[in-house]
Amino acid sequence: MQVDLIIEARWIIPVEPESVIHENHSLIVNDGKIIDLLPQHTARHQYQAHTLRELHNHALIPGLINCHTHASMTLLRGIADDLPLMEWLQKHIWPLEQKWVGEAFVRDGTDLAIAEMIRGGTTCFNDMYFFPEITAHQAIKHGIRAGIGLIAIDFPSAWAEDSDAYLEKGLALHERLRHEPLITTPFAPHAPYTISDEPLSKIRMLADELDLPVHMHVHETRHEVDEQRQKTGQTPLQRLDELGLLSPAFIAVHMTQLSDAEIDDYARTGGHIVHCPESNLKLASGFCPVAQCLNAGINVALGTDGAASNNDLDMLAEMRSAALLGKGVSGDASAVPAMTALQMATLNGAKALGIDQQTGSLTIGKAADVVAIEFSEVETQPLYHPLSQIVYSASRNQVTDVWVGGRQLLKQRQLTTINLSDLHERIGIWRERLYADDNK
Incomplete structure (x- = not known):
């Protein structure tokens, strides 16, 4: 039988079934989908x-899913490090955004983020930022899968003047994008x-009507929880539950402040959590009790957050941090093992976004979203267990090849859809503008 693509690899780790590792197998791809996996x-x-x-020195894994990003904020990487969250936001990030965020900022920042993510093995990202139509356009242009967040806040921005305008523009964008195969x-x-x-009540109604997920920062810091309790007498989670938002379609990002009762209550709603370990560490936001959440039956995915607070979009590093923090926070060295960390970065992310029938594992019938990791480097030798090596030893520089829907976006470490020389030139211009403004 004639097919489009055969990838032969020393190891294939499909994620489904769990803990299965195939040796000396081939992945068969035709019309963008996996049609077979065999010796x-x-x-x-x-x-x-x-x-x-x-x-033949590589492992194949499903494409990594970065379940929480602010892609174009990559332009702000490193501009105001080592500060508390609110000082970082109020004195640096928000003033720069107010002056500079527009279509060009989002286009160039998104291109930078996509280039970094593809080179690190990310094949899908779930974004939350202004001018989402630009983010969507760039994702489609470069061939990466994306969740394009229909952002909503009460405050005016360069994109919309109030919550009604955000929702109106978001719904129009949803209508334009709903037939795009790479976009949710x-x-x-x-x-x-x-x-x-x-507006939250409107979003709940619309999300139910359109069968769309709801993606939101929740319980990110102790200050957020205490402030909301003082103002309303409720925690943010209690308020969201009262508004009917907590459901199997809800994606709560961060969740560093959780009591045992809140974990059990949230598990009963069927909602998902996106754990952003490195951003939470850098901003001293707290620790998501990942092992406890997983044990309660909550689906926990992984995200990097924006590169302004991380400072990278490295999902391999995020897996390692999640596994190590899971052990440290729980006091259990067997908590969040390597396979669980890989599931969090792949299939669990797909489940949170509602696309697990399309991607998240190397399963026959799913899209060929595939990442190849080379193990011949001394940093991953000797090699006894490829899965452990991926989570605890490998770096993103060992990602050699990436496919999304069977289309190769990275070939022997070279991007196929992004011109790096042009990108460097555009980013250099932004660096001069933003640095000058932040240092006035």
Whole structure:
């Protein structure tokens, strides 16, 4: 049988079934989908490919899913480090955004983020930022899968003047994008402290009507929880529950401040959590009790947050941090093992976004979103267990090849859809503008 692509690899880690690792197998791809996974010697007899990729020092894993980003904020990477969250936001990030955020800022920042993510093995990102139509356009242009958040806040920005305008523009964008195969459009109300009850109630109604997820920062810091309790007599989670938002379609980002009762209550709603360990560490926001949440049955995915507070979009590093923090916070060295960390970065993210029938594992019938990681470097030798090596030893520089829907976006460490020389030039211009403004 003639097919588009055969990828031969030393190891294939499909994620589904859990803990299975295939040795010396081939992944068969046709029309952008995985149609078979079988031993190499059998594959060579059954299939002939237009393209054969032989990766005999590599492991194949599903494409990594970065479940929480502010992609274009990559332009603000490192501009105001080592500050508390609110000082960082109020004195540096928000003033720069107020002056500079527009279509060009979002276009160039998103291109920078996409280039970094592809080179690190990310094949899907879930974004929350202004001018989402620009983010969507760039994602489609460069061939990466994306959740384009329909952002909503009470306050005016360069994109919309009030919550009604955010929702109106978001719904129009959803209508334009709903047939794009690489794009989904979750609602993205920013946080409980930036959006009031009336627009949140509208979002709940619209999300139910359109069958869309809702993606929101929740319980990110102790200050947020205490302030909301003082103002309303409720925690943010209690308020969101009262408004009917907590459901299997709800994606709560950060969740560093959780009591045992809140974990159990949230598990009963069927909602998801996106854990952003490195951003939470850098901003001293607290620790999501990941092992306890997983044990309660909550689906926990991984995100980097924006590069302005991380300072990278490295999902391999995020997996390692999640696994190590999970052990440290729980006091249990067996908590968040390597396979769980990989699931959080792949299939769990797909489940949170409602796209687990399309991606998240190397399963027959799903899109060929595939990442190849080379193990011949001394940093990953000797190699006893490839899965452990990916989570605890490998770096993103060992990602050699990336496919999304069977289209190769990274080939032997070279991007195929982004011109790096042009990108460097554009980013250099932004660096001069932003640095000058922040240092007035």
